[in-house]
Amino acid sequence: xxxxxxxxxxxxxxxxxxxxxxxxxxxxxxxxxxxxxxxxxxxxxxxxxxxxxxxxxxxxxxxxxxxxxxxxxxxxxxxxxxxxxxxxxxxxxxxxxxxxxxxxxxxxxxxxxxxxxxxxxxxxxxxxxxxxxxxxxxxxxxxxxxxxxxxxxxxxxxxxxxxxxxxxxxxxxxxxxxxxxxxxxxxxxxxxxxxxxxxxxxxxxxxxxxxxxxxxxxxxxxxxxxxxxxxxxxxxxxxxxxxxxxxxxxxxxxxxxxxxxxxxxxxxxxxxxxxxxxxxxxxxxxxxxxxxxxxxxxxxxxxxxxxxxxxxxxxxxxxxxxxxxxxxxxxxxxxxxxxxxxxxxxxxxxxxxxxxxxxxxxxxxxxxxxxxx
Amino acid sequence: xxxxxxxxxxxxxxxxxxxxxxxxxxxxxxxxxxxxxxxxxxxxxxxxxxxxxxxxxxxxxxxxxxxxxxxxxxxxxxxxxxxxxxxxxxxxxxxxxxxxxxxxxxxxxxxxxxxxxxxxxxxxxxxxxxxxxxxxxxxxxxxxxxxxxxxxxxxxxxxxxxxxxxxxxxxxxxxxxxxxxxxxxxxxxxxxxxxxxxxxxxxxxxxxxxxxxxxxxxxxxxxxxxxxxxxxxxxxxxxxxxxxxxxxxxxxxxxxxxxxxxxxxxxxxxxxxxxxxxxxxxxxxxxxxxxxxxxxxxxxxxxxxxxxxxxxxxxxxxxxxxxxxxxxxxxxxxxxxxxxxxxxxxxxxxxxxxxxxxxxxxxxxxxxxxxxx
Numbered sequence: 001x002x003x004x005x006x007x008x009x010x011x012x013x014x015x016x017x018x019x020x021x022x023x024x025x026x027x028x029x030x031x032x033x034x035x036x037x038x039x040x041x042x043x044x045x046x047x048x049x050x051x052x053x054x055x056x057x058x059x060x061x062x063x064x065x066x067x068x069x070x071x072x073x074x075x076x077x078x079x080x081x082x083x084x085x086x087x088x089x090x091x092x093x094x095x096x097x098x099x100x101x102x103x104x105x106x107x108x109x110x111x112x113x114x115x116x117x118x119x120x121x122x123x124x125x126x127x128x129x130x131x132x133x134x135x136x137x138x139x140x141x142x143x144x145x146x147x148x149x150x151x152x153x154x155x156x157x158x159x160x161x162x163x164x165x166x167x168x169x170x171x172x173x174x175x176x177x178x179x180x181x182x183x184x185x186x187x188x189x190x191x192x193x194x195x196x197x198x199x200x201x202x203x204x205x206x207x208x209x210x211x212x213x214x215x216x217x218x219x220x221x222x223x224x225x226x227x228x229x230x231x232x233x234x235x236x237x238x239x240x241x242x243x244x245x246x247x248x249x250x251x252x253x254x255x256x257x258x259x260x261x262x263x264x265x266x267x268x269x270x271x272x273x274x275x276x277x278x279x280x281x282x283x284x285x286x287x288x289x290x291x292x293x294x295x296x297x298x299x300x301x302x303x304x305x306x307x308x309x310x311x312x313x314x315x316x317x318x319x320x321x322x323x324x325x326x327x328x329x330x331x332x333x334x335x336x337x338x339x340x341x342x343x344x345x346x347x348x349x350x351x352x353x354x355x356x357x358x359x360x361x362x363x364x365x366x367x368x369x370x371x372x373x
Numbered sequence: 374x375x376x377x378x379x380x381x382x383x384x385x386x387x388x389x390x391x392x393x394x395x396x397x398x399x400x401x402x403x404x405x406x407x408x409x410x411x412x413x414x415x416x417x418x419x420x421x422x423x424x425x426x427x428x429x430x431x432x433x434x435x436x437x438x439x440x441x442x443x444x445x446x447x448x449x450x451x452x453x454x455x456x457x458x459x460x461x462x463x464x465x466x467x468x469x470x471x472x473x474x475x476x477x478x479x480x481x482x483x484x485x486x487x488x489x490x491x492x493x494x495x496x497x498x499x500x501x502x503x504x505x506x507x508x509x510x511x512x513x514x515x516x517x518x519x520x521x522x523x524x525x526x527x528x529x530x531x532x533x534x535x536x537x538x539x540x541x542x543x544x545x546x547x548x549x550x551x552x553x554x555x556x557x558x559x560x561x562x563x564x565x566x567x568x569x570x571x572x573x574x575x576x577x578x579x580x581x582x583x584x585x586x587x588x589x590x591x592x593x594x595x596x597x598x599x600x601x602x603x604x605x606x607x608x609x610x611x612x613x614x615x616x617x618x619x620x621x622x623x624x625x626x627x628x629x630x631x632x633x634x635x636x637x638x639x640x641x642x643x644x645x646x647x648x649x650x651x652x653x654x655x656x657x658x659x660x661x662x663x664x665x666x667x668x669x670x671x672x673x674x675x676x677x678x679x680x681x682x683x684x685x686x687x688x689x690x691x692x693x694x695x696x697x698x699x700x701x702x703x704x705x706x707x708x709x710x711x712x713x714x715x716x717x718x719x720x721x722x723x724x725x726x727x728x729x730x731x732x733x734x735x736x737x738x739x740x741x742x743x744x745x746x
Contacts, residue, residue: 115483212606
C-alpha cells in the first residue's frame with residue numbers, strides 16, 4: 001500500500017514543469033512571474049511582494065526580509081534571493097536575470113505595470129523582453145483533484161453558513177449584521193473568512209450588482225439578495241447567490257425569479273467539455289432577452305473560481321475559451337430593475353469528463369424554497 | 374450661522390480641481406485614472422472596474438451595467454458612459470477619448486498594465502500617450518480634516534477592539550480565534566471589518582513579519598504579536614501593532630523589546646514637516662544597528678495610511694518624500710530573530726503644522742503595560 005496523495009513539494013514541481021513547457025513554446029529563456037497568486041500556485045508561498053524567475057536553468061524567488069523565514073518553511077528547497085531594504089525590486093530581479101545569463105525574458109504583460117516594465121528594461125538593456133500574458137492563469141483554470149476537493153469544501157462551508165443565517169434571520173437585523181454573522185458562521189465551520197465582501201441587499205438595493213451592505217434594519221423587505229462565499233486558509237474559494245423572498249410574491253417578482261432560474265438552468269445544462277464560453281453565456285442571455293429583460297442583464301454570465309475569486313475562464317460574450325474537464329465556473333445570470341430590485345442566482349459548476357457537476361447542488365433554489373415565513 | 378462641513382460633492386470637485394492643476398503641469402490634455410482607489414477618492418464611487426477620464430474639458434466615468442445605479446447614487450451629476458458586455462473596456466475608453474478630442478493622454482503608468490497600455494495605443498493610433506505616475510497618490514498623501522477624522526475613528530475602534538481582546542484572552546484561544554474575535558469586536562464598535570488580514574503570532578511565529586494565524590492553542594506562549602487595524606465603511610483605515618508578554622520576561626526579550634520601543638520613540642520624535650522620509654527611517658534603523666540588531670530589521674519603518682493600507686509616503690531608506698502637515702504614517706520598527714520570535718511596535722502618526730500627533734497615543738506600549746498575568 002502506498003498513499004495516493006502527492007507530497008506538497010511534488011505538486012508545485014509538477015506545476016512548474018507544466019509551465020516550463022509553455023515557456024519553451026513561447027520562445028523565451030525564462031518567465032518572470034510577478035502575479036502574487038501565480039507565484040503562490042507555482043511555489044506554495046502565501047505572502048506578497050515576491051516574484052519568481054523560472055526557466056529550464058533557473059528557478060528562484062526574489063523577496064525581502066519580511067518573508068525570509070516564511071519562504072524557507074513554505075518552499076523548502078527553492079532558491080531564494082532576499083533583497084535588502086535599500087535595493088529596489090527591479091534591481092534585485094535584474095541581478096538574478098543577469099547571473100542566470102538570460103537573453104530573452106518573458107514577462108506577465110497583463111499584470112506587470114507599464115512603469116515596472118520600463119524600470120526593468122532600463123537596468124537590463126541587453127535583454128530582450130517578450131510579453132507572455134495569462135499563461136499561468138490558463139494552467140490554473142484546470143484544477144487538479146486536490147484543488148477541486150478544496151473548492152468543494154469552500155462550497156460546503158458556504159452552504160452551511162447560509163443555512164444558519166437563514167434560520168436566524170429577523171427583521172431587526174441589518175444588511176451589515178447579516179453579512180457579519182454569515183462570515184462569523186462560516187469561520188466556525190473552518191473558513192478563514194469570506195471570498196469577497198459579502199453582498200446583502202434588500203429590495204431596490206438588490207438592483208445594484210455590487211452593493212455594499214447598509215445599516216438599516218431589513219424590516220419587512222420583499223426580497224433579500226445574498227451573494228457570498230467562503231475563503232479557506234490557502235485561499236481556495238466559493239461564490240454563491242440566493243434571493244430570499246418574504247410575504248406574498250408579486251407576479252412581477254415571480255416572473256423575474258423564474259426567468260433568471262430558467263436561464264441559469266439552461267446555461268448549466270449546456271456546460272460540457274468542448275463548448276465555448278461565449279456559447280454558454282449566450283444560452284442564458286438569449287433566454288432572458290426573449291422574456292423581455294435583455295437590457296436588464298448587464299454583466300457576464302460567470303467566471304472561474306479558485307485561488308482568486310475571478311479566474312479564467314470567463315463566461316461572457318466574445319469569450320472564446322473552450323471548457324475543459326477540471327474547470328470550475330460560476331453561473332450567475334441576473335435581472336436588475338432600477339428602483340425596484342433584482343434577482344441573481346449563482347452556483348459553482350465543475351466541468352467533468354462528460355458534462356458538469358453542480359458543486360452547490362444541495363442548496364435549493366426553486367422559488368418555493370426561497371420563501372421565508 | 375452656516376455649517377462648516379463641505380457637502381460631499383464639493384469635496385470631490387475640489388479634489389478634481391487640484392488634480393487638474395497637476396494635469397496642466399504634466400502637459401497632457403487629460404489623465405486617464407485607472408486606479409480603483411484613485412477613482413474613489415476623486416469621485417466618491419466605491420465600486421471597481423470603473424475608470425475616470427479627467428481634463429479641463431472632460432470629466433467622465435467609464436463603467437459597466439453592474440454599476441449604473443450605484444454611480445447615479447454615489448456620484449450625482451457626473452457624466453457616465455456605461456459600456457455593454459460585448460464592448461471591451463479599452464474600446465469604450467477609446468471612444469470617450471476620441472469624442473473629447475484629446476491629442477495627448479496621460480495615464481497612470483505605475484498602475485496600468487503593459488498589455489492594457491498597448492491595447493489603448495492600438496485603438497488610439499493618433500493619440501500621444503504620456504506616463505504620469507503617482508500624481509493622485511501624491512495628492513491623497515495629504516489628508517483633509519474629514520479624512521483625518523475618519524482615520525481617527527478607525528484608530529479609536531482598533532484600540533477599543535484590542536482592549537476587549539486583551540481582556541478576553543485565554544490560553545485555549547488560537548491565533549485564528551483571537552484574530553476573528555478581534556474583527557467581530559471592531560465591527561461591534563462600527564468598523565466594516567479589518568484593514569488587512571490580522572496577524573496574531575505567538576513566540577517564534579512573531580519572527581515572520583507577515584504571518585497568517587494558525588489553529589494551535591496559544592497555550593503558554595511568552596510573546597504574542599498582534600498587528601491589526603479597523604477598516605471603516607468608505608475604506609479609511611488604521612494599522613497598529615502591539616506585543617503582549619506572558620510570564621517572566623527573559624533578559625533577551627526585554628532587550629529586544631526596549632530596543633524596538635526606543636527606536637520607535639526616537640523616530641516619532643523626529644517627525645515634523647520638512648523632514649525627509651529616509652531621515653525618519655534612519656533614526657530608527659541606526660539605533661537598532663547600534664544595539665547589534667541591524668540585520669534583524671528587514672523592512673521599511675512605515676507607510677502612509679488612508680483609503681489604502683499602504684499609501685504614500687513610505688518611510689524607508691532612499692525615500693526622498695518630504696513630510697507635510699496632514700500626512701498620516703505608521704511608525705513600526707521591528708526586530709525578528711528566526712526560530713525565537715520578534716517584536717514590532719506600531720502607531721499611527723499625524724504630521725501636524727509644528728510636529729506630530731500620535732493618533733494611537735491612548736494605547737500603552739511600555740513593557741510593563743504589555744505584561745499579561
